[in-house]
Amino acid sequence: MGLDVYLYTRQQAEANGRYEEAVNAFYEREDWPSEERDKARAALPAYESRTNVPSEKHPDHLFNRRYLRSSYNGSGFDAAVPEMVGADHGLYWIFEPVRLDDDYEIELTEADIPGLETAKARALTVADELRACDPLRTCEASAFFGSQEHMWSDLPTEEQVLAWYREERERNSERDDFDGGYSNAKGMVFGFKKGMEVLAATVGKNIIGQPAAILVFRLGDEAKQSYVASAEITAEFCDEAIALIRKDGSCSMHWSG
Incomplete structure (x- = not known):
């Protein structure tokens, strides 16, 4: 199990909202005739999967401009980075300006751009902290x-x-x-x-x-540099969110785990 952070376009988020409403309504009904139930299930709207957009700086990395991951084992970003830099500077801290601890579906709009810019600055700060640290x-x-x-x-x-x-x-x-x-x-x-x-x-x-x-x-230098790249891609993730907001008026950030 891990912490996954996804970024969806406005169109994807709206489609998934319709999907969730339809699925909830489908399962709330308990008196379906079998044939009607099968037809209703087949007619459910499709779920829109996230789109992978590779990082500009690190295109082969697990993180990308619309997806971030931190495993809950010792190698995960939120476990490893706080140890190396001596501060609780994981993904939760980076995105504090745009989410609360119990926010898992967050619609981001023009009003959130300053918070995303702050989150980007935090991500770049973490990258600098990692470069300078003794990776213990x-x-x-x-x-x-x-x-x-x-x-x-x-x-x-x-x-x-x-x-x-x-x-x-x-x-x-x-x-x-x-x-x-x-x-x-x-x-x-x-x-x-x-x-x-x-x-x-x-x-x-x-x-x-x-x-x-x-x-x-x-930690070895190769592993350390991978975490530096993760932080830099997290900054790109913020840029991607801002670009989607300016293009479509909003986007959605989903947290799981």
């Missing part, structure tokens, strides 16, 4: 998955941990260029060649309150 992150190293027989029977020794890692490396020898991470019942593996630059470790709690090793690591 944290992660927990704990075992969640796997059957009981594959878990440590007791707290392992250093020798056992090293032997376990070597077994993982041997078992995944075909993934020598692996530069991501995975977890199993005994722990987490961060790579077989590159891994990651770990700077500190301590004992803390994981998401369910169990003891876990908490690692401080430095």
